[in-house]
Amino acid sequence: KTTVIDGKSIANKILKDLKVAVQEHTDKKHRAPTLTAIIVGDDPSSKIYVKNKVKTAHFVGIKTEVLNFPDSISETKLIKTIQVLNSTKEVDSVLLQLPLPSHINPNIYELISPEKDVDGFTSANFGKFCLDKETIIPCTVLAVQKILQEINIDFTGKNALICGRSKHVGLPIAMLLHSNFKNAVKGFNANTIICHRFTPVDQLTKFCQNADVVITATGVPSLIRGYMVKKGSVIIDVGISRIIDPQSLKNKIVGDVNFEEVKEVAGFLTPVPGGVGPLTVAMLLQNTFTIARKRNP
Ligand code: NAD
Structure with missing residues:
Protein backbone atom coordinates (compact mmCIF):
# COMPACT_ATOMS: atom_id res chain seq x y z
CA LYS A 1 0.00 0.00 0.00
CA THR A 2 1.37 3.41 -0.98
CA THR A 3 1.82 6.08 1.65
CA VAL A 4 0.99 9.52 0.28
CA ILE A 5 3.13 11.97 2.22
CA ASP A 6 1.27 14.92 3.66
CA GLY A 7 3.79 17.72 3.15
CA LYS A 8 1.36 20.27 4.45
CA SER A 9 1.05 18.70 7.88
CA ILE A 10 4.83 18.17 8.22
CA ALA A 11 5.24 21.83 7.25
CA ASN A 12 2.62 22.96 9.76
CA LYS A 13 4.48 21.27 12.57
CA ILE A 14 7.75 22.94 11.56
CA LEU A 15 6.00 26.31 11.35
CA LYS A 16 4.40 25.94 14.78
CA ASP A 17 7.78 25.12 16.36
CA LEU A 18 9.36 27.98 14.45
CA LYS A 19 6.70 30.40 15.69
CA VAL A 20 7.54 29.45 19.29
CA ALA A 21 11.28 29.84 18.65
CA VAL A 22 10.79 33.25 17.01
CA GLN A 23 8.63 34.35 19.94
CA GLU A 24 11.35 33.30 22.42
CA HIS A 25 13.88 35.23 20.36
CA THR A 26 11.84 38.42 20.36
CA ASP A 27 10.97 37.95 24.05
CA LYS A 28 14.69 38.37 24.65
CA LYS A 29 14.33 41.88 23.24
CA PRO A 114 26.32 35.31 1.35
CA GLU A 115 25.27 35.84 4.97
CA LYS A 116 21.85 37.12 3.78
CA ASP A 117 21.47 34.63 0.93
CA VAL A 118 18.42 32.84 2.30
CA ASP A 119 18.08 30.57 -0.77
CA GLY A 120 21.70 29.42 -0.54
CA PHE A 121 22.23 30.12 -4.26
CA THR A 122 25.44 32.19 -4.15
CA SER A 123 28.67 30.47 -5.18
CA ALA A 124 30.01 31.03 -1.66
CA ASN A 125 27.16 29.11 -0.04
CA PHE A 126 26.66 26.47 -2.73
CA GLY A 127 30.43 25.88 -2.84
CA LYS A 128 30.47 25.22 0.88
CA PHE A 129 27.53 22.85 0.50
CA CYS A 130 29.43 20.89 -2.18
CA LEU A 131 32.43 20.75 0.13
CA ASP A 132 30.34 19.41 3.02
CA LYS A 133 30.74 22.55 5.10
CA GLU A 134 28.16 24.20 7.32
CA THR A 135 26.25 26.75 5.21
CA ILE A 136 22.84 27.98 4.08
CA ILE A 137 21.20 25.15 2.13
CA PRO A 138 18.62 25.72 -0.66
CA CYS A 139 15.07 25.32 0.63
CA THR A 140 14.01 22.58 -1.82
CA VAL A 141 16.99 20.51 -0.66
CA LEU A 142 15.95 20.93 2.97
CA ALA A 143 12.37 20.02 2.03
CA VAL A 144 13.50 16.79 0.35
CA GLN A 145 15.80 16.01 3.28
CA LYS A 146 12.94 16.48 5.73
CA ILE A 147 10.63 14.18 3.76
CA LEU A 148 13.29 11.46 3.54
CA GLN A 149 14.00 11.80 7.26
CA GLU A 150 10.29 11.39 8.01
CA ILE A 151 10.15 8.22 5.90
CA ASN A 152 13.21 7.03 7.80
CA ILE A 153 14.59 4.49 5.31
CA ASP A 154 18.35 3.95 5.18
CA PHE A 155 19.44 4.70 1.60
CA THR A 156 23.08 3.84 2.18
CA GLY A 157 24.30 2.05 -0.96
CA LYS A 158 20.79 2.24 -2.49
CA ASN A 159 20.03 3.76 -5.90
CA ALA A 160 18.81 7.33 -6.18
CA LEU A 161 17.67 8.98 -9.40
CA ILE A 162 17.42 12.76 -9.70
CA CYS A 163 15.57 14.12 -12.75
CA GLY A 164 16.64 17.70 -13.47
CA ARG A 165 20.08 19.26 -13.15
CA SER A 166 19.32 22.95 -12.60
CA LYS A 167 21.83 24.72 -10.39
CA HIS A 168 19.12 25.77 -7.95
CA VAL A 169 17.09 22.60 -7.63
CA GLY A 170 18.16 19.35 -9.33
CA LEU A 171 21.90 19.59 -8.81
CA PRO A 172 21.80 20.54 -5.10
CA ILE A 173 19.28 17.74 -4.46
CA ALA A 174 21.71 15.31 -6.12
CA MET A 175 24.46 16.69 -3.85
CA LEU A 176 22.29 15.81 -0.86
CA LEU A 177 21.47 12.26 -1.97
CA HIS A 178 25.00 11.16 -2.83
CA SER A 179 26.76 12.79 0.11
CA ASN A 180 27.72 11.34 3.46
CA PHE A 181 25.26 11.09 6.31
CA LYS A 182 28.06 12.19 8.64
CA ASN A 183 28.40 15.59 6.99
CA ALA A 184 27.31 18.91 8.46
CA VAL A 185 24.46 18.57 5.95
CA LYS A 186 23.24 15.05 6.57
CA GLY A 187 23.32 13.29 3.20
CA PHE A 188 21.93 9.88 2.28
CA ASN A 189 24.95 7.85 1.06
CA ALA A 190 23.04 6.83 -2.10
CA ASN A 191 24.42 5.79 -5.53
CA THR A 192 23.14 8.85 -7.35
CA ILE A 193 22.29 9.30 -11.03
CA ILE A 194 21.30 12.62 -12.59
CA CYS A 195 19.07 12.69 -15.68
CA HIS A 196 18.26 15.79 -17.70
CA ARG A 197 16.66 16.96 -20.93
CA PHE A 198 19.17 15.04 -23.05
CA THR A 199 18.56 11.72 -21.32
CA PRO A 200 16.75 9.42 -23.79
CA VAL A 201 13.47 8.21 -22.35
CA ASP A 202 14.48 4.53 -22.58
CA GLN A 203 17.53 5.29 -20.44
CA LEU A 204 15.46 7.34 -18.00
CA THR A 205 13.09 4.37 -17.75
CA LYS A 206 15.95 1.96 -16.96
CA PHE A 207 17.42 4.22 -14.30
CA CYS A 208 13.99 4.78 -12.82
CA GLN A 209 13.11 1.07 -12.74
CA ASN A 210 16.35 0.51 -10.83
CA ALA A 211 15.90 3.38 -8.37
CA ASP A 212 14.97 2.97 -4.72
CA VAL A 213 14.31 6.70 -4.52
CA VAL A 214 13.38 9.08 -7.35
CA ILE A 215 13.38 12.84 -6.92
CA THR A 216 12.05 14.65 -9.92
CA ALA A 217 12.36 18.40 -10.57
CA THR A 218 11.80 19.05 -14.27
CA GLY A 219 8.44 20.75 -14.79
CA VAL A 220 7.52 18.02 -17.32
CA PRO A 221 4.05 16.70 -16.45
CA SER A 222 3.73 12.92 -16.39
CA LEU A 223 7.47 12.38 -16.94
CA ILE A 224 7.42 9.56 -14.38
CA ARG A 225 4.89 6.90 -15.34
CA GLY A 226 3.70 3.88 -13.36
CA TYR A 227 5.58 1.30 -15.47
CA MET A 228 8.88 3.11 -14.82
CA VAL A 229 8.68 2.83 -11.04
CA LYS A 230 10.19 0.07 -8.90
CA LYS A 231 7.66 -1.51 -6.57
CA GLY A 232 7.84 -0.04 -3.06
CA SER A 233 10.22 2.79 -4.01
CA VAL A 234 10.11 6.36 -2.74
CA ILE A 235 8.97 8.98 -5.25
CA ILE A 236 9.38 12.67 -4.43
CA ASP A 237 7.85 15.13 -6.86
CA VAL A 238 9.34 18.63 -6.81
CA GLY A 239 7.91 19.66 -10.19
CA ILE A 240 5.17 22.26 -10.54
CA SER A 241 3.33 22.80 -13.83
CA ARG A 242 0.10 24.56 -14.64
CA ILE A 243 -2.01 22.63 -17.10
CA ILE A 244 -5.61 22.67 -18.27
CA ASP A 245 -7.41 19.69 -16.88
CA PRO A 246 -8.75 17.77 -19.91
CA GLN A 247 -11.94 16.82 -18.06
CA SER A 248 -12.99 20.02 -16.27
CA LEU A 249 -11.10 22.36 -18.65
CA LYS A 250 -9.99 24.29 -15.56
CA ASN A 251 -6.43 25.26 -14.62
CA LYS A 252 -4.76 22.64 -12.52
CA ILE A 253 -1.37 22.29 -10.82
CA VAL A 254 0.46 19.04 -11.41
CA GLY A 255 3.92 17.67 -10.71
CA ASP A 256 6.26 15.55 -12.83
CA VAL A 257 4.74 12.28 -11.67
CA ASN A 258 1.68 10.60 -13.10
CA PHE A 259 0.14 10.39 -9.65
CA GLU A 260 -2.68 7.94 -10.40
CA GLU A 261 -0.37 5.42 -12.07
CA VAL A 262 2.54 5.73 -9.65
CA LYS A 263 0.25 5.48 -6.62
CA GLU A 264 -0.34 1.86 -7.60
CA VAL A 265 3.36 0.98 -7.45
CA ALA A 266 5.37 3.26 -5.15
CA GLY A 267 5.91 2.70 -1.44
CA PHE A 268 5.92 6.43 -0.65
CA LEU A 269 4.78 9.28 -2.87
CA THR A 270 4.49 13.04 -2.48
CA PRO A 271 1.44 14.75 -4.04
CA VAL A 272 1.42 18.01 -6.00
CA PRO A 273 0.15 20.29 -4.60
CA GLY A 274 0.58 19.55 -0.88
CA GLY A 275 3.91 17.71 -0.93
CA VAL A 276 7.30 19.38 -1.38
CA GLY A 277 5.83 22.89 -1.93
CA PRO A 278 4.63 23.71 1.61
CA LEU A 279 7.83 22.26 3.06
CA THR A 280 9.95 24.46 0.82
CA VAL A 281 8.23 27.53 2.23
CA ALA A 282 8.66 26.27 5.81
CA MET A 283 12.37 25.72 5.15
CA LEU A 284 12.76 29.20 3.70
CA LEU A 285 11.44 30.63 6.95
CA GLN A 286 13.61 28.32 8.99
CA ASN A 287 16.62 29.60 7.00
CA THR A 288 15.47 33.18 7.63
CA PHE A 289 15.36 32.57 11.35
CA THR A 290 18.75 30.83 11.40
CA ILE A 291 20.26 33.81 9.59
CA ALA A 292 18.55 36.31 11.92
CA ARG A 293 19.82 34.53 15.01
CA LYS A 294 23.35 34.54 13.65
CA ARG A 295 23.20 38.23 12.82
CA ASN A 296 21.47 39.10 16.06
CA PRO A 297 22.58 36.53 18.63
P1 NAD B 1 14.59 24.38 -14.78
O1 NAD B 1 13.69 24.63 -15.94
O2 NAD B 1 15.72 25.31 -14.49
O3 NAD B 1 15.21 22.93 -14.90
C1 NAD B 1 14.49 21.84 -15.40
C2 NAD B 1 15.42 20.66 -15.48
O4 NAD B 1 14.69 19.55 -15.98
C3 NAD B 1 16.60 20.87 -16.43
O5 NAD B 1 17.80 20.50 -15.76
C4 NAD B 1 16.32 19.93 -17.61
O6 NAD B 1 17.51 19.39 -18.16
C5 NAD B 1 15.45 18.87 -16.94
N1 NAD B 1 14.56 18.22 -17.90
C6 NAD B 1 13.76 18.79 -18.83
N2 NAD B 1 13.11 17.86 -19.55
C7 NAD B 1 13.50 16.67 -19.07
C8 NAD B 1 13.21 15.33 -19.41
N3 NAD B 1 12.36 15.05 -20.40
N4 NAD B 1 13.81 14.33 -18.72
C9 NAD B 1 14.67 14.60 -17.72
N5 NAD B 1 14.99 15.86 -17.34
C10 NAD B 1 14.42 16.88 -18.02
O7 NAD B 1 13.61 24.30 -13.52
P2 NAD B 1 13.98 24.31 -11.95
O8 NAD B 1 14.06 25.71 -11.46
O9 NAD B 1 15.08 23.37 -11.69
O10 NAD B 1 12.63 23.69 -11.37
C11 NAD B 1 12.25 22.38 -11.73
C12 NAD B 1 10.79 22.16 -11.37
O11 NAD B 1 10.64 22.27 -9.96
C13 NAD B 1 9.84 23.20 -11.96
O12 NAD B 1 8.63 22.56 -12.29
C14 NAD B 1 9.63 24.18 -10.83
O13 NAD B 1 8.38 24.83 -10.92
C15 NAD B 1 9.67 23.24 -9.65
N6 NAD B 1 10.04 23.86 -8.38
C16 NAD B 1 9.31 23.49 -7.30
C17 NAD B 1 9.62 23.98 -6.05
C18 NAD B 1 8.79 23.55 -4.88
O14 NAD B 1 8.84 24.15 -3.85
N7 NAD B 1 8.05 22.47 -5.01
C19 NAD B 1 10.69 24.86 -5.88
C20 NAD B 1 11.45 25.19 -7.01
C21 NAD B 1 11.12 24.68 -8.25
Whole structure:
Protein backbone atom coordinates (compact mmCIF):
# COMPACT_ATOMS: atom_id res chain seq x y z
CA LYS A 1 0.00 0.00 0.00
CA THR A 2 1.37 3.41 -0.98
CA THR A 3 1.82 6.08 1.65
CA VAL A 4 0.99 9.52 0.28
CA ILE A 5 3.13 11.97 2.22
CA ASP A 6 1.27 14.92 3.66
CA GLY A 7 3.79 17.72 3.15
CA LYS A 8 1.36 20.27 4.45
CA SER A 9 1.05 18.70 7.88
CA ILE A 10 4.83 18.17 8.22
CA ALA A 11 5.24 21.83 7.25
CA ASN A 12 2.62 22.96 9.76
CA LYS A 13 4.48 21.27 12.57
CA ILE A 14 7.75 22.94 11.56
CA LEU A 15 6.00 26.31 11.35
CA LYS A 16 4.40 25.94 14.78
CA ASP A 17 7.78 25.12 16.36
CA LEU A 18 9.36 27.98 14.45
CA LYS A 19 6.70 30.40 15.69
CA VAL A 20 7.54 29.45 19.29
CA ALA A 21 11.28 29.84 18.65
CA VAL A 22 10.79 33.25 17.01
CA GLN A 23 8.63 34.35 19.94
CA GLU A 24 11.35 33.30 22.42
CA HIS A 25 13.88 35.23 20.36
CA THR A 26 11.84 38.42 20.36
CA ASP A 27 10.97 37.95 24.05
CA LYS A 28 14.69 38.37 24.65
CA LYS A 29 14.33 41.88 23.24
CA HIS A 30 15.69 41.01 19.82
CA ARG A 31 13.90 42.59 16.89
CA ALA A 32 11.78 40.28 14.73
CA PRO A 33 13.69 38.44 11.95
CA THR A 34 13.22 40.04 8.54
CA LEU A 35 12.98 38.79 4.97
CA THR A 36 13.06 41.04 1.91
CA ALA A 37 11.80 39.58 -1.36
CA ILE A 38 12.50 41.10 -4.76
CA ILE A 39 10.17 40.36 -7.68
CA VAL A 40 10.98 41.60 -11.16
CA GLY A 41 8.23 41.63 -13.78
CA ASP A 42 4.73 40.22 -13.80
CA ASP A 43 5.24 36.47 -13.69
CA PRO A 44 1.96 35.32 -12.08
CA SER A 45 3.58 32.25 -10.46
CA SER A 46 6.29 34.39 -8.86
CA LYS A 47 3.63 36.64 -7.37
CA ILE A 48 1.70 33.69 -5.96
CA TYR A 49 4.86 32.12 -4.49
CA VAL A 50 5.96 35.35 -2.84
CA LYS A 51 2.47 36.05 -1.50
CA ASN A 52 2.44 32.61 0.06
CA LYS A 53 5.90 33.07 1.56
CA VAL A 54 4.86 36.44 3.04
CA LYS A 55 1.64 35.06 4.52
CA THR A 56 3.46 32.15 6.13
CA ALA A 57 6.25 34.43 7.38
CA HIS A 58 3.68 36.53 9.20
CA PHE A 59 2.26 33.44 10.85
CA VAL A 60 5.66 32.61 12.40
CA GLY A 61 6.47 36.22 13.34
CA ILE A 62 8.95 37.04 10.58
CA LYS A 63 8.64 40.55 9.13
CA THR A 64 8.66 40.85 5.37
CA GLU A 65 9.11 43.48 2.74
CA VAL A 66 8.33 42.87 -0.94
CA LEU A 67 10.00 45.01 -3.61
CA ASN A 68 8.06 44.77 -6.87
CA PHE A 69 9.93 46.07 -9.89
CA PRO A 70 8.64 46.34 -13.45
CA ASP A 71 10.07 44.19 -16.21
CA SER A 72 11.78 47.33 -17.52
CA ILE A 73 14.02 47.84 -14.47
CA SER A 74 17.65 48.40 -15.43
CA GLU A 75 20.31 46.02 -14.26
CA THR A 76 22.08 48.94 -12.58
CA LYS A 77 19.01 49.76 -10.50
CA LEU A 78 18.62 46.14 -9.46
CA ILE A 79 22.29 45.92 -8.51
CA LYS A 80 21.99 49.10 -6.46
CA THR A 81 18.90 47.71 -4.70
CA ILE A 82 20.73 44.53 -3.72
CA GLN A 83 23.69 46.55 -2.48
CA VAL A 84 21.44 48.71 -0.31
CA LEU A 85 19.76 45.63 1.15
CA ASN A 86 23.17 44.07 1.83
CA SER A 87 24.21 47.07 3.88
CA THR A 88 20.89 47.63 5.69
CA LYS A 89 21.27 46.34 9.22
CA GLU A 90 17.59 45.54 9.71
CA VAL A 91 17.48 43.32 6.61
CA ASP A 92 18.39 39.80 7.69
CA SER A 93 17.73 37.87 4.50
CA VAL A 94 17.27 38.67 0.84
CA LEU A 95 15.33 36.59 -1.66
CA LEU A 96 15.50 37.27 -5.38
CA GLN A 97 12.49 35.51 -6.89
CA LEU A 98 13.31 33.75 -10.15
CA PRO A 99 12.82 33.85 -13.12
CA LEU A 100 14.30 37.23 -14.05
CA PRO A 101 13.64 39.07 -17.33
CA SER A 102 16.08 38.15 -20.09
CA HIS A 103 17.91 41.51 -20.09
CA ILE A 104 19.08 40.94 -16.51
CA ASN A 105 22.22 38.86 -16.04
CA PRO A 106 20.97 35.65 -14.40
CA ASN A 107 24.05 35.64 -12.17
CA ILE A 108 22.90 38.80 -10.42
CA TYR A 109 21.94 36.80 -7.32
CA GLU A 110 25.69 36.40 -6.73
CA LEU A 111 25.65 39.99 -5.48
CA ILE A 112 23.50 39.08 -2.49
CA SER A 113 25.70 39.02 0.56
CA PRO A 114 26.32 35.31 1.35
CA GLU A 115 25.27 35.84 4.97
CA LYS A 116 21.85 37.12 3.78
CA ASP A 117 21.47 34.63 0.93
CA VAL A 118 18.42 32.84 2.30
CA ASP A 119 18.08 30.57 -0.77
CA GLY A 120 21.70 29.42 -0.54
CA PHE A 121 22.23 30.12 -4.26
CA THR A 122 25.44 32.19 -4.15
CA SER A 123 28.67 30.47 -5.18
CA ALA A 124 30.01 31.03 -1.66
CA ASN A 125 27.16 29.11 -0.04
CA PHE A 126 26.66 26.47 -2.73
CA GLY A 127 30.43 25.88 -2.84
CA LYS A 128 30.47 25.22 0.88
CA PHE A 129 27.53 22.85 0.50
CA CYS A 130 29.43 20.89 -2.18
CA LEU A 131 32.43 20.75 0.13
CA ASP A 132 30.34 19.41 3.02
CA LYS A 133 30.74 22.55 5.10
CA GLU A 134 28.16 24.20 7.32
CA THR A 135 26.25 26.75 5.21
CA ILE A 136 22.84 27.98 4.08
CA ILE A 137 21.20 25.15 2.13
CA PRO A 138 18.62 25.72 -0.66
CA CYS A 139 15.07 25.32 0.63
CA THR A 140 14.01 22.58 -1.82
CA VAL A 141 16.99 20.51 -0.66
CA LEU A 142 15.95 20.93 2.97
CA ALA A 143 12.37 20.02 2.03
CA VAL A 144 13.50 16.79 0.35
CA GLN A 145 15.80 16.01 3.28
CA LYS A 146 12.94 16.48 5.73
CA ILE A 147 10.63 14.18 3.76
CA LEU A 148 13.29 11.46 3.54
CA GLN A 149 14.00 11.80 7.26
CA GLU A 150 10.29 11.39 8.01
CA ILE A 151 10.15 8.22 5.90
CA ASN A 152 13.21 7.03 7.80
CA ILE A 153 14.59 4.49 5.31
CA ASP A 154 18.35 3.95 5.18
CA PHE A 155 19.44 4.70 1.60
CA THR A 156 23.08 3.84 2.18
CA GLY A 157 24.30 2.05 -0.96
CA LYS A 158 20.79 2.24 -2.49
CA ASN A 159 20.03 3.76 -5.90
CA ALA A 160 18.81 7.33 -6.18
CA LEU A 161 17.67 8.98 -9.40
CA ILE A 162 17.42 12.76 -9.70
CA CYS A 163 15.57 14.12 -12.75
CA GLY A 164 16.64 17.70 -13.47
CA ARG A 165 20.08 19.26 -13.15
CA SER A 166 19.32 22.95 -12.60
CA LYS A 167 21.83 24.72 -10.39
CA HIS A 168 19.12 25.77 -7.95
CA VAL A 169 17.09 22.60 -7.63
CA GLY A 170 18.16 19.35 -9.33
CA LEU A 171 21.90 19.59 -8.81
CA PRO A 172 21.80 20.54 -5.10
CA ILE A 173 19.28 17.74 -4.46
CA ALA A 174 21.71 15.31 -6.12
CA MET A 175 24.46 16.69 -3.85
CA LEU A 176 22.29 15.81 -0.86
CA LEU A 177 21.47 12.26 -1.97
CA HIS A 178 25.00 11.16 -2.83
CA SER A 179 26.76 12.79 0.11
CA ASN A 180 27.72 11.34 3.46
CA PHE A 181 25.26 11.09 6.31
CA LYS A 182 28.06 12.19 8.64
CA ASN A 183 28.40 15.59 6.99
CA ALA A 184 27.31 18.91 8.46
CA VAL A 185 24.46 18.57 5.95
CA LYS A 186 23.24 15.05 6.57
CA GLY A 187 23.32 13.29 3.20
CA PHE A 188 21.93 9.88 2.28
CA ASN A 189 24.95 7.85 1.06
CA ALA A 190 23.04 6.83 -2.10
CA ASN A 191 24.42 5.79 -5.53
CA THR A 192 23.14 8.85 -7.35
CA ILE A 193 22.29 9.30 -11.03
CA ILE A 194 21.30 12.62 -12.59
CA CYS A 195 19.07 12.69 -15.68
CA HIS A 196 18.26 15.79 -17.70
CA ARG A 197 16.66 16.96 -20.93
CA PHE A 198 19.17 15.04 -23.05
CA THR A 199 18.56 11.72 -21.32
CA PRO A 200 16.75 9.42 -23.79
CA VAL A 201 13.47 8.21 -22.35
CA ASP A 202 14.48 4.53 -22.58
CA GLN A 203 17.53 5.29 -20.44
CA LEU A 204 15.46 7.34 -18.00
CA THR A 205 13.09 4.37 -17.75
CA LYS A 206 15.95 1.96 -16.96
CA PHE A 207 17.42 4.22 -14.30
CA CYS A 208 13.99 4.78 -12.82
CA GLN A 209 13.11 1.07 -12.74
CA ASN A 210 16.35 0.51 -10.83
CA ALA A 211 15.90 3.38 -8.37
CA ASP A 212 14.97 2.97 -4.72
CA VAL A 213 14.31 6.70 -4.52
CA VAL A 214 13.38 9.08 -7.35
CA ILE A 215 13.38 12.84 -6.92
CA THR A 216 12.05 14.65 -9.92
CA ALA A 217 12.36 18.40 -10.57
CA THR A 218 11.80 19.05 -14.27
CA GLY A 219 8.44 20.75 -14.79
CA VAL A 220 7.52 18.02 -17.32
CA PRO A 221 4.05 16.70 -16.45
CA SER A 222 3.73 12.92 -16.39
CA LEU A 223 7.47 12.38 -16.94
CA ILE A 224 7.42 9.56 -14.38
CA ARG A 225 4.89 6.90 -15.34
CA GLY A 226 3.70 3.88 -13.36
CA TYR A 227 5.58 1.30 -15.47
CA MET A 228 8.88 3.11 -14.82
CA VAL A 229 8.68 2.83 -11.04
CA LYS A 230 10.19 0.07 -8.90
CA LYS A 231 7.66 -1.51 -6.57
CA GLY A 232 7.84 -0.04 -3.06
CA SER A 233 10.22 2.79 -4.01
CA VAL A 234 10.11 6.36 -2.74
CA ILE A 235 8.97 8.98 -5.25
CA ILE A 236 9.38 12.67 -4.43
CA ASP A 237 7.85 15.13 -6.86
CA VAL A 238 9.34 18.63 -6.81
CA GLY A 239 7.91 19.66 -10.19
CA ILE A 240 5.17 22.26 -10.54
CA SER A 241 3.33 22.80 -13.83
CA ARG A 242 0.10 24.56 -14.64
CA ILE A 243 -2.01 22.63 -17.10
CA ILE A 244 -5.61 22.67 -18.27
CA ASP A 245 -7.41 19.69 -16.88
CA PRO A 246 -8.75 17.77 -19.91
CA GLN A 247 -11.94 16.82 -18.06
CA SER A 248 -12.99 20.02 -16.27
CA LEU A 249 -11.10 22.36 -18.65
CA LYS A 250 -9.99 24.29 -15.56
CA ASN A 251 -6.43 25.26 -14.62
CA LYS A 252 -4.76 22.64 -12.52
CA ILE A 253 -1.37 22.29 -10.82
CA VAL A 254 0.46 19.04 -11.41
CA GLY A 255 3.92 17.67 -10.71
CA ASP A 256 6.26 15.55 -12.83
CA VAL A 257 4.74 12.28 -11.67
CA ASN A 258 1.68 10.60 -13.10
CA PHE A 259 0.14 10.39 -9.65
CA GLU A 260 -2.68 7.94 -10.40
CA GLU A 261 -0.37 5.42 -12.07
CA VAL A 262 2.54 5.73 -9.65
CA LYS A 263 0.25 5.48 -6.62
CA GLU A 264 -0.34 1.86 -7.60
CA VAL A 265 3.36 0.98 -7.45
CA ALA A 266 5.37 3.26 -5.15
CA GLY A 267 5.91 2.70 -1.44
CA PHE A 268 5.92 6.43 -0.65
CA LEU A 269 4.78 9.28 -2.87
CA THR A 270 4.49 13.04 -2.48
CA PRO A 271 1.44 14.75 -4.04
CA VAL A 272 1.42 18.01 -6.00
CA PRO A 273 0.15 20.29 -4.60
CA GLY A 274 0.58 19.55 -0.88
CA GLY A 275 3.91 17.71 -0.93
CA VAL A 276 7.30 19.38 -1.38
CA GLY A 277 5.83 22.89 -1.93
CA PRO A 278 4.63 23.71 1.61
CA LEU A 279 7.83 22.26 3.06
CA THR A 280 9.95 24.46 0.82
CA VAL A 281 8.23 27.53 2.23
CA ALA A 282 8.66 26.27 5.81
CA MET A 283 12.37 25.72 5.15
CA LEU A 284 12.76 29.20 3.70
CA LEU A 285 11.44 30.63 6.95
CA GLN A 286 13.61 28.32 8.99
CA ASN A 287 16.62 29.60 7.00
CA THR A 288 15.47 33.18 7.63
CA PHE A 289 15.36 32.57 11.35
CA THR A 290 18.75 30.83 11.40
CA ILE A 291 20.26 33.81 9.59
CA ALA A 292 18.55 36.31 11.92
CA ARG A 293 19.82 34.53 15.01
CA LYS A 294 23.35 34.54 13.65
CA ARG A 295 23.20 38.23 12.82
CA ASN A 296 21.47 39.10 16.06
CA PRO A 297 22.58 36.53 18.63
P1 NAD B 1 14.59 24.38 -14.78
O1 NAD B 1 13.69 24.63 -15.94
O2 NAD B 1 15.72 25.31 -14.49
O3 NAD B 1 15.21 22.93 -14.90
C1 NAD B 1 14.49 21.84 -15.40
C2 NAD B 1 15.42 20.66 -15.48
O4 NAD B 1 14.69 19.55 -15.98
C3 NAD B 1 16.60 20.87 -16.43
O5 NAD B 1 17.80 20.50 -15.76
C4 NAD B 1 16.32 19.93 -17.61
O6 NAD B 1 17.51 19.39 -18.16
C5 NAD B 1 15.45 18.87 -16.94
N1 NAD B 1 14.56 18.22 -17.90
C6 NAD B 1 13.76 18.79 -18.83
N2 NAD B 1 13.11 17.86 -19.55
C7 NAD B 1 13.50 16.67 -19.07
C8 NAD B 1 13.21 15.33 -19.41
N3 NAD B 1 12.36 15.05 -20.40
N4 NAD B 1 13.81 14.33 -18.72
C9 NAD B 1 14.67 14.60 -17.72
N5 NAD B 1 14.99 15.86 -17.34
C10 NAD B 1 14.42 16.88 -18.02
O7 NAD B 1 13.61 24.30 -13.52
P2 NAD B 1 13.98 24.31 -11.95
O8 NAD B 1 14.06 25.71 -11.46
O9 NAD B 1 15.08 23.37 -11.69
O10 NAD B 1 12.63 23.69 -11.37
C11 NAD B 1 12.25 22.38 -11.73
C12 NAD B 1 10.79 22.16 -11.37
O11 NAD B 1 10.64 22.27 -9.96
C13 NAD B 1 9.84 23.20 -11.96
O12 NAD B 1 8.63 22.56 -12.29
C14 NAD B 1 9.63 24.18 -10.83
O13 NAD B 1 8.38 24.83 -10.92
C15 NAD B 1 9.67 23.24 -9.65
N6 NAD B 1 10.04 23.86 -8.38
C16 NAD B 1 9.31 23.49 -7.30
C17 NAD B 1 9.62 23.98 -6.05
C18 NAD B 1 8.79 23.55 -4.88
O14 NAD B 1 8.84 24.15 -3.85
N7 NAD B 1 8.05 22.47 -5.01
C19 NAD B 1 10.69 24.86 -5.88
C20 NAD B 1 11.45 25.19 -7.01
C21 NAD B 1 11.12 24.68 -8.25
